[in-house]
Amino acid sequence: MIDVCEVHAGYGRHEVLRGVTWCFAAGRVTALRGSNGSGKTTLLDVMAGIRPPARGTVSRPPGGVAYVPQRTHIDPRLPLTVRDVVTMGAWQRRGPWRRVSRDDRRAVESAMDDLGIAHLARRRLDELSGGQVQRSLVARAIVCDAPVMVLDEPMSGLDIGVRRELSDVLRRVAASGRVVVQATHDAEAAEASDQVVTLVDGRLHRHPSTVPQRCHISIPDHRSGSSVVE
Numbered sequence: 037m038i039d040v041c042e043v044h045a046g047y048g049r050h051e052v053l054r055g056v057t058w059c060f061a062a063g064r065v066t067a068l069r070g071s072n073g074s075g076k077t078t079l080l081d082v083m084a085g086i087r088p089p090a091r092g093t094v095s096r097p098p099g100g101v102a103y104v105p106q107r108t109h110i111d112p113r114l115p116l117t118v119r120d121v122v123t124m125g126a127w128q129r130r131g132p133w134r135r136v137s138r139d140d141r142r143a144v145e146s147a148m149d150d151l152g153i154a155h156l157a158r159r160r161l162d163e164l165s166g167g168q169v170q171r172s173l174v175a176r177a178i179v180c181d182a183p184v185m186v187l188d189e190p191m192s193g194l195d196i197g198v199r200r201e202l203s204d205v206l207r208r209v210a211a212s213g214r215v216v217v218q219a220t221h222d223a224e225a226a227e228a229s230d231q232v233v234t235l236v237d238g239r240l241h242r243h244p245s246t247v248p249q250r251c252h253i254s255i256p257d258h259r260s261g262s263s264v265v266e
């Protein structure tokens with residue numbers, strides 16, 4: 037699990053997160069909701085270790101965090117194919133410039149199959165649609181094989197069929213024992229998640245309640261009615 041405790045973070049004097057406390061459990065998909073500018077990306081950055089919190093702590097499991105950003109920072113002029121981009125996930129796991137093993141190659145092919153982009157494997161990144169780029173970035177994150185996957189609006193730009201397929205993929209990733217957190221404005225993606233949390237005024241609330249939840253207390257799961265530790 038990934039344990040966020042009393043986290044404050046922002047940009048200069050602009051405090052965006054004001055005491056976020058939550059335990060994101062392994063084995064479930066959590067949808068992170070909130071209006072534009074509420075701090076979803078900021079929280080994902082803090083969880084991934086990209087942005088250090090001004091105060092508070094984040095405990096991550098060893099093995100790193102696979103991050104699917106809202107926009108790719110890969111220069112589209114680079115002559116990279118979809119397969120190259122997905123293979124980057126293996127380097128993230130093993131360290132750069134290590135030899136890619138047969139198992140890595142199998143993982144790359146399997147992730148491209150899962151995301152329905154195997155037929156695009158030899159296409160260059162600058163020849164793809166926005167949704168195809170998005171699916172390549174999710175496939176790269178799967179190949180990372182990290183215990184935590186955070187995704188920043190992975191459904192944006194995808195058609196309804198692909199959004200449903202991606203929800204299934206995320207559920208399978210979570211079912212393999214990983215923490216999966218997706219920031220989303222997509223109501224159907226939130227509905228397909230195991231739990232929904234919402235950022236309001238810099239704090240995290242369990243949906244639809246406005247009462248913030250603390251770590252390590254047992255509360256009922258809003259979908260299944262079962263008891264979970266958060």
Ligand SMILES: Nc1ncnc2c1ncn2[C@@H]1O[C@H](COP(=O)(O)OP(=O)(O)OP(=O)(O)O)[C@@H](O)[C@H]1O
Pocket residue numbers: 047050052070071072073074075076077078079
């Ligand atoms: N690099 C930055 N420098 C200064 N302020 C920033 C920076 N990035 C984000 N902000 C501000 O921090 C606040 C939270 O932004 P953030 O991107 O985390 O929100 P979000 O919930 O992900 O929004 P959206 O739904 O629009 O993607 C916003 O007010 C935004 O203007």
